[in-house]
Amino acid sequence: xxxxxxxxxxxxxxxxxxxxxxxxxxxxxxxxxxxxxxxxxxxxxxxxxxxxxxxxxxxxxxxxxxxxxxxxxxxxxxxxxxxxxxxxxxxxxxxxxxxxxxxxxx
Numbered sequence: 001x002x003x004x005x006x007x008x009x010x011x012x013x014x015x016x017x018x019x020x021x022x023x024x025x026x027x028x029x030x031x032x033x034x035x036x037x038x039x040x041x042x043x044x045x046x047x048x049x050x051x052x053x054x055x056x057x058x059x060x061x062x063x064x065x066x067x068x069x070x071x072x073x074x075x076x077x078x079x080x081x082x083x084x085x086x087x088x089x090x091x092x093x094x095x096x097x098x099x100x101x102x103x104x105x106x
Contacts, residue, residue, distance in 0.1 A: 003086060003093070004029065004031065005073070005084040005095065006026060006029065006036060006068060006071065006073060006084075007026065007029060007105075008026050008027070008028065008029055009025060009026060010025070010026045010073055010074075010104075011023060011024070011025055011026075011073070011074040011079075012024065012025075012026055012036070012038060012071040012072060012073055012074055013071065013072050013073075013074050013079075013080065013081040014038070014041055014042075014066075014070060014071055015069075015070055015071060015072055015081060016070050017042070017066070017070055018042075019041045019042055022040075022041050023074055023079070024038040024039045024040050024041045025038065025039050026038055026039075026071075027039045027063065028065075029068075030065060033065070034067060034068045034069070035065035035066060035067055035068060036065065036066060036067075036068050036071060037063050037064070037065050037066075038063060038066065038071065039063060040063065041063060041066070042063055042064045042065075042066045043061055043062065043063055043064070044061070044062065044063075044064045045059050045060065045061050046059070046060045046061075046062075047059055048060055073095075073097065073104065075097045075099050075100050075102065076097060076100070076102045076104060077097075077099075077100040077102055078099070078100065080099070082097045082098050082099040082100070083097075083098040083099075084096070084097065084098065084104070085098055087103075089103070
């Protein structure tokens with residue numbers, strides 16, 4: 001299995017869709033489904049009927065998963081979208097932003 005280029009806690013930029021250009025932090029990564037959940041992005045509303053667990057009912061708003069190809073890592077220097085490559089530094093494999101050459105973790 002390939003190494004994860006986007007991980008939980010990363011700042012990402014949305015590349016396409018209704019939230020194109022918005023940035024946020026990755027809350028959850030689902031590698032088997034190739035999806036990510038980004039806080040405050042791709043927010044959907046679900047109308048819930050009253051039930052025993054939720055007697056009030058109402059409208060629930062939450063961030064829905066989106067395909068991982070729709071997001072790109074935000075460059076630590078500029079904040080713009082960048083690709084990611086891997087390098088070995090001091091015997092550790094680290095992620096590096098292609099645009100600026102900045103190390104992302106490590």
